[in-house]
Amino acid sequence: MTIDPHHGIVGKAAPRVDSLAQATGMTRYVDDLSFPGMLHGKILRSTQAHARIVSIDTSAAEALPGVHVVLTGTDLPVPFGLLPVSQDEHALAIDKVRHVGDAVAAVAADDPDIAQRAIDLIEVAYEPLPVVTTITEAVKVTDEPIHREPPRNNRDREMSLEFGDVDAGFEAADHIREDVFFYQGNNHAALETHGAVAVVEEDGRLHVFSATQVPHYLHRILASVLEMPEGRIRVTANPTGGGFGAKTDVFSHELVTAQMARITGRPVKIVLTREEVFYAHRGRHPVLMWVKTGFISDGAITAMSFKTFLDGGAYGSYGAASLLYTGQLQTVTYRIPAYRFQGVRVFTNKPACGPKRGHGTPQPRFALEVHLDKAAEELGLDPITIRKRNLVEPFTSTVNHLRITSCGLSECIDRVVETSGFQDRYRNLPGGRGLGFAVGAYMSGAGLPIYFNDMPQSEVMLKVDRGGGVTVYSMAADCGQGSTTMLATVVGETLGLNPSELVLVTADTDLTPVDLGSYSSRVTFMAGNAALDAALKLADLVLTAVADELNLDPDVVSLGRGVVLAGDREIPWAEAVRIAEAKWGLLVTTGTYKPPKDIKGDYRGAGVGPSPAYSYSACVAEVDCDRETGHVSVERVWLAHDVGRAINPLLVRGQIEGSVHMALGEVLMEEQAFRGALHSGPSLLDYKIPTVLEMPQVESIIVESIDAEGPFGAKEVGQGPLLPVIPAVVNAVHDALGIRIDEIPVRPEKVLAALDDLERGGDGRYGPTDLPNYTFRSPQRVDPPPETVTV
Amino acid sequence: MEPVILTVNGTTRHLFVAPHRTLLETVREDLDLTGTKHGCELGECGACTVLVDGTPILSCLTLTVDVTDAEIVTIEGIGSIAQPHPLQRAFGEYGAAQCGYCTPAMILTAKALLDRDPDPTDEAIEEAIAGNMCRCTGYLAIVRAIASVAETNR
Amino acid sequence: MLRLPPLRHEAPSTLEQAIALLAEDGALLAAGGSDLVPNLKRRQYPAARTIVSLRRVPDLARVRVDDSGTVRIGALTTLATIAGDSRLPIAIREAAGTVASPQIRNQGTVGGNLCVDTRCDWLNVPDTWRQAAEPCLKAGGEMCWVAPAKKDCWAVSSSDLAPVMVAFGAEVQLIGSEGQRSIPVEQLYRNDGMAHLAKAPDEILTEVAFGSHTGVRATYHKLRRRGSIDFPILGVAAAIRLDETNICTEARIVLGAVASAPLRVPTAEHALVGRTYNDESIAEAAEAARKLARPFNNTDLTSRYRKRMIPVFVKRALQELG
DSSP states (O other): OOOOOOSSOTTSOOOOTTHHHHHTTOOOOGGGOOOTTOEEEEEEEOSOSSEEEEEEEOHHHHHSTTEEEEEEGGGSOOOBOSSTTOOOBOSSOSSEEOSTTOEEEEEEESSHHHHHHHHHHOEEEEEEOOOOOSHHHHTSOOSSOSOOSSOBTBEEEEEEEEESOHHHHHHTOSEEEEEEEEEOOBOOOOSSOOEEEEEEOTTSOEEEEEOOSOHHHHHHHHHHHTTOOGGGEEEEEOOOSOOTTTTSSOOHHHHHHHHHHHHHSSOEEEEOOHHHHHHHOOOBOOEEEEEEEEEOTTSOEEEEEEEEEEEOOSSOTTHHHHHHHHHHGGGGTBOOSSEEEEEEEEOOSSOOOOOOTTTTOHHHHHHHHHHHHHHHHHHTOOHHHHHHHHBOOSSEEOTTOOEEOOOOHHHHHHHHHHHHTHHHHTTTOOTTEEEEEEEEEEESSOSSOSSOOOSOSEEEEEEEOTTSOEEEEEOOOOSSSOHHHHHHHHHHHHHTOOGGGSEEEESBTTTSOOBOOSOTTOIIIIIHHHHHHHHHHHHHHHHHHHHHHTTOOGGGEEEETTEEEETTEEEEHHHHHHHHHHHHSSOEEEEEEOOOGGGSOSSTTTTSSOOSOEEEEEEEEEEEEOTTTOOEEEEEEEEEEEOSSOSSHHHHHHHHHHHHHHHHHHHHTOOOOEETTEESOOSTTTSOOOOGGGOOEEEEEEEOOOOSSSGGGOOOOSSGGGTTHHHHHHHHHHHHHSOEEOEESOOHHHHHHHHHHHHTTSOOEESOOOOOSOOOOOOEEEOOOOTTOBO | OEEEEEEETTEEEEEEEOTTOBHHHIIIIISOOTTSOOSOSSSSSOTTEEEETTEEEEGGGSBGGGOTTSEEEOGGGTOOSSSOOHHHHHHHHTTOOSSOSSHHHHHHHHHHHHHHOSSOOHHHHHHHTTTOOOSSSOSHHHHHHHHHHHHHHO | OOOOOOOEEEOOSSHHHHHHHHTSTTEEEESSOTTHHHHHHTTOOTTOOEEEEOTTSTTOSOEEEOTTOOEEEETTOBHHHHHTOTTSOHHHHHHHHTSSOHHHHHHOBHHHHHHOOOBOTTTSSOHHHHHHSOOBTTTTOSBOSSSTTSSSOOOBOOOSHHHHHHHTTOEEEEEETTEEEEEEGGGGBOSOTTSOBOSOTTOEEEEEEEOOOTTOEEEEEEEOSSSSSOOOSEEEEEEEEEOTTSBEEEEEEEEESSSSSOEEOHHHHHHHTTSBOSHHHHHHHHHHHHHHOOOOSSSSSOHHHHHHHHHHHHHHHHHHHO
16 A cells, blocks of 8 residues: 655655755765775786786785785685675685785875875786687686686576467567667776775774675675674775776675774875776676567567577676676567577676666667567567557556566656657757657665574664654665665654754664665665555654543544654654654664565566666657768757656756766767777776766656655665666667668668668668687576456 | 975865875875865866866876965865855755766866856856766756856855 | 875076976876866876965966968967957867866966976876786886787877867977077877877977968867867867869878877878869878778777777868868
């Protein structure tokens, strides 16, 4: 049952609760911390892409005055990895290095200059090994795999799934289309680089401050790698200067900072340089994709087969999940009666890929939406009709057993089509201009935790003081998305209190109950629900106590703005809580959130994709293309997003506009590309983030489907709006120039190559044609849920 | 180490700094004015912008010993949580800060613009902040926030 | 945080002192520092010992226009000042206004931009990266990774002002231990990425000057990925005079960022001068420019693409002047 807001707090555009701290420079990011006697750490990074470490000589570094500790791989021998299935990393490389920039040794010294000099004095002898940098090479058998264990050459992971009878679906089709696409990898490029400070506190415990989105996972991995009880470690996640998934893994610098503080007893800080961030990476996977779809002539899909090849870089990271995400969410927007997904993630000697905004789904979404655009053209349908013909229905189950509940996709489509004038303007814009359309969907939190357990995914605690002040305790980490403001708004709305007057204690393992972290767009839905749960319990305690005190029927006691309404009396909140504390003792409530259990199927891989609710988006993009230079300028974007309910419309709009910006970077210019195993330019000059001058006008349209399970009906907005923008731009380039760019990013060279091809009488396509020579194992067959299941 | 006299946010400070120390390092690490941020230290992101004699410059590219005769203003110098500058308030009201990391530099850059041109066009605002990267907002809310302050100047 | 390596710093108050300091080993001249400091932080100049700052030398930041219309711009004049000076030709103002970002234009100077070091994807990279690659020619290695067959460095001239100053026939004043001299900007450069300036290390560029520009039509077109921050990966400066019958009487066409020096294109100029200024002569000039330049794969976007853009940009620049 959705609780409707009635205090005018939820739904009102309001500043972030920390906005003045941010704007005055008070917000304490991790590099803003300093402690008496603090040492400055630095990491030596591999200059080899793949090599055996023959020897490391740290003696000169250790002898340098001002150096307090030097660490190498054997000092921290316990392997780790964020996913239990991928325990393939070490804090510092042991035996061999796997990419340029892999962490090899670390020092802590009195000042940064000494630390740098010490790093320069460390001598590492390497024996080079064969280097693998492409998917094509990585699927081959090799004597020297990047990881020996488990023994599967350079294949990290493979999935092969079939839901329903795909071959029968293709048999029934009037028209079948196949396409191959490539999506280049890219980096989050959060403006703040990663960093950590570790301090040994007065009680001897280790306190690690980090720019992390996942303090809980960092806490667990620190305990494991440092071989210390969790209770001896405290993790504080500082507000991060942007995350986007970059800071959802655990990194070398966090572990070695902690270990060096532990060894020296002195505070130690390491803040990465921008170059190091490109080596830490965990960004968008490069993905090669093949999609084949059967249609009947009215555009209805009969079956789809989807293959993905992910270039994972040197470590597993979140890759096992990334792989499944490239296959699982296609069914969340379209009714696909039979669906086959086969995917493989390979290791290469490049920085590890991982989760970035949209985790694993922007690549297949780009492929799918461009593929449908092409199919529509062949079937003589317009881009809207083909989507509408196949649109997923609310409260149904997909062929791969994902539970669909609230769904405002149809309204999103109608709104962007109408406001952009799509139907009149598509195909009718003058020279070089074009319109493109696409849709997308994303999870409001992953249905399953990263390590298997039955505990809540999010827990919130409220404590009331005798002045009426309410403190909210939550581990949710604010990476700029506004989670702290969201918590304040949800609790404020429930209790009728002004969000800016609440006290928020967040993201600290000593002080706050667990929230799994700021990833998979889970925080509003999960921490929001936990906060709502705790606040409702607190409201109940206060209202019951007041009713008792005044001998009133509890039904006539309710909350107003800052007051308890008791019959015809208004009791100020502060007085009401004193009545309640007198009756109940200390006023503390807790709330939890655990996703429903029945939202997933029963097959290997079913754990990735389920979510308690999906957000939906639709986008129209307008481009202006220069035929002579191949330059694509995005002039205007219409983006409608079904957020369930906008808890704070100002922040919702901000996420939409920010998603559009990030998407435009990905579709037009950003790429984590390599020259061999060397990054093509690990700097913010060479890695092209759009400036304000590249930013088009954005029409943000908020659609509210009021999700029955979301807090006040809310779903996610942090990631979903990015998804449709990329294919919408690519489809718009087709409308403008008649060419098809099947490879992201749309560099001007590619546009010109496609135009040249068109001129020579070709089909005007630029993109990959071949798939690697790789045979997937035969798919695990899964029966679809009974037809027309209504949840 | 060289003795230097710096005027920062109206206060004169006597310091010893190494000649290769940048103004970024000095304000953050010697003067504890950590409101000035950094994202690349190579002049590519704009996050370290401070005002030198009213002009936005990149503190990561500036040697401290080269600005001893100038008035330096950092984000801490234009307002506080108790008495925020109108731009500092507007950035919150318009959602112009998400992670907040580019915000101090954006606000100082905008202040220099408004000091020079109290009522700039949106295009002039965009030109002024074209060296400041923001990874969260898509810049549009930032332009709206700056324009809102300009409007009150009318 | 990426920091500078330990260095000495000198800020002499006279040119003579500065010249003497620059004669010492490892001395590097600093104007605004916006090119020097990143290169030093990336440890591109391992021999660097001393930064010699010109900031205390008086009178180097003035712009003067005399009665004859001759313009003299002091080397320490900032790019922002140039961009905002209405006495100057619009092409020069616009070229200055496209350099890097607003902040860098507030720091960066005319002299610094004219002398800006050549750039290359294999050299202007962070430290770990450079150590991971074999050192290139300019980094003290055996060969150039961009054109391994050749024994030259092809790092790219990346000044936005150089092409327009050449187009305006400007001269620079150099002062060194041997005295003072003026040379055309065109002769300031050598097409050698290792040593792209035809001046002694202890010679200081103090001023750039050009005669009256009345009647000159000029423009600068810059190719780069983003509207701000980025260096040019192709620059086209064009300056022409047309008589009352639309005959082109003078033309200078200069390409930036396709070689280690700004390239003047005499063949393109010949295609214009003495002829009616129209699409036909413009097309010939554009084709001549394409033939001359051979960009390498050492900056953003492919060399093939940049080469293809040369005639497009020349044509567009010249059409704007018609």
